Amino acid sequence: MIHKDAIVHPSAQIADSAVIEKGAFIGKNCVIGENVIVGYNAVVERDTVVGDGTRVCMNAHIGGDPQDYSFKGEDTKLIIGKNCLFREFSTVHRASTKEDVWETVVGDNCFIMSYAHVAHDCKLANNVTMTSFSALGGHCRVGSFVNMGGFAAAHQFVRIGSGCMIGGKATLLKDAPPFCMLAGTPAELEGLNSVGxxxxxxxxxxxxxxxxxxxxxxxxxxxxxxxxxxxxxxxxxxxxxxxxxxxxxxxxxxxxx
Structure with a gap:
């Protein structure tokens, strides 16, 4: 169902079971999968694939241009997996042209909470949780079952191994090995994430x-x-x-x- 007050580009492909709510914007070359919900005033800007069962809540903005000085409007992409949740005012940007594959990728079952940010060229595996106001700089790699606390941030090109728990307000300037807990600014190892x-x-x-x-x-x-x-x-x-x-x-x- 597409609300009469939604704006949908003619090139967009939208599954019959998807719900596009009032004021939502679906841009050029977007693909919206089965049972997707794009909420009130949410934006899927362009060249974005949204996997089945994903929800983009009101005022979230995904598929925007990368914040990169060298970007000249190329047709880069954002690929989002199945059953993800993007809460209000979260942002996820398409890729730049600085990697061989011009794609930002978010895996299945990811939970991107309010005001969290995923920058250009990031690759997130499945089951990643980003708490409110957390952020990933460009080109980050995040393994499966990673949990980032509120206001945590990762410098561009940082890798976060699978199963990591990143404490609130932590600042990652270097790679974080898998299955660890990290906290502080700059982040330090606190031990094994045994509970996770x-x-x-x-x-x-x-x-x-x-x-x-x-x-x-x-x-x-x-x-x-x-x-x-x-x-x-x-x-x-x-x-x-x-x-x-x-x-x-x-x-x-x-x-x-």
Whole structure:
């Protein structure tokens, strides 16, 4: 159902089961999936795919131009997965042209709360929660089941490993390894996110091995370049291997303190 007072570009594709409420704007080349709700005065600006079951609440603005001086209006995209929720005044921008794939991506089941911001070229995995006023700079990579507290922020190009809990007002200037809790400005490691792992059904033996991995990782007498070898002696649970793989690839170094 499309409200008579909504504005829809002729090139937009909207599923029959979608609801476009009064005052909403659907721009050029947008694709709106099944059972999507675009609320009162919400904006899906252009070149945006919104997956089935997603809700864009009133006054949210997604698919806007990247805030990038070099952007010249190219046809970059925003791809949003299924069953996401974008609360009022949240913003998500399309990509710039600085990466091979001109796409900002938000995975399935993500919850972007009021006034949160996802910048250009970010890639969010599934089940990411961004609390009100949290923000991701451009080109960030966020793993699955990450939770960012209110007013938390990540510098551009920062990677946040899956299962991380980022405390309120934390400032991430370096990569955050998977399954950790971080807090402070600049952010520091507070330990393993054991509660989050337990809630996801990760067994005690895996959690214990991840604690060992984190203990080695936080030992500053071990050089960063030597960490993969030091961690290779741990039991190769998938989560441990994910932890090791993450630290093998960094452009901004890591939070270790």
């Amino acid at each position: 792992l337990k809630r996801r059904g990760i067994g005690p033996e895996v959690r214990m091995e991840l604690k060992r991995a984190l203990s080695i990782y936080m030992d500053l007498t071990v050089k960063l370049v030597d960490l993969p070898e030091e961690l290779s002696f741990l039991h190769p649970y998938p989560e441990v291997l994910e932890f090791i793989d993450f630290i093998k690839d960094s452009k901004r170094s890591f939070v270790r303190g």
